Amino acid sequence: MLATFISVFGVIFLAELPDKTALAALVLASRHKPAPVWLGASLALTVQSLVAVAAGSLFALLPARAVHIGSGLAFLVSAVFMWRRNEEPDVSKDRGEGLGFWRTLGTTFAIVFIAEWGDLTQVGTAALAAHYHAPVTVFLGSTVALWAVAGIAVFIGNRAGRLLDPNRTKRIAAVVFALVGIALVSGKL
Numbered sequence: 001m002l003a004t005f006i007s008v009f010g011v012i013f014l015a016e017l018p019d020k021t022a023l024a025a026l027v028l029a030s031r032h033k034p035a036p037v038w039l040g041a042s043l044a045l046t047v048q049s050l051v052a053v054a055a056g057s058l059f060a061l062l063p064a065r066a067v068h069i070g071s072g073l074a075f076l077v078s079a080v081f082m083w084r085r086n087e088e089p090d091v092s093k094d095r096g097e098g099l100g101f102w103r104t105l106g107t108t109f110a111i112v113f114i115a116e117w118g119d120l121t122q123v124g125t126a127a128l129a130a131h132y133h134a135p136v137t138v139f140l141g142s143t144v145a146l147w148a149v150a151g152i153a154v155f156i157g158n159r160a161g162r163l164l165d166p167n168r169t170k171r172i173a174a175v176v177f178a179l180v181g182i183a184l185v186s187g188k189l
Helices: 002-016 020-029 032-062 064-084 101-116 119-134 134-163 166-186
Strands: none
Touching: 002 064, 002 119, 002 134, 020 032, 020 101, 020 134, 032 101, 032 119, 032 134, 064 166, 119 134
């Protein structure tokens, strides 16, 4: 059981580090308070791990291309809203204090939840659940790995957000989200 947990944790942790959902958490944490960003990302990743384990081998039936296009469009819409949103230069608003805990958590949950559909780590979790026949252990290993990566991304994003100009951070975030969206829609990611 411990060996399975460690194996699943290692595989999922390494696969998630360069992933778009970790990037989304990092970017969101550069603009908002870290606690609701981490909680929103962690909740979304937990639900997605549960879906992956429950689906197991049936997960392969979902149309991956449609999922990537939907995720890409969500990133593009988010990019447009980030770019166009006019905020006062008040630093407290730019750091997410003006949005509120629940709104930030909900926004983060939605972005990460949509982006994780059909993702390599979700498919990997489903495959590991089918391989090990230990759904609880695979779920725990996968979920803890995803939480750890989300925590690292939020920590880095929060620190970067404190060092950068809030308006520049908003523009950079919009460009990053647009690039991820284009990559998803075009099938490059």
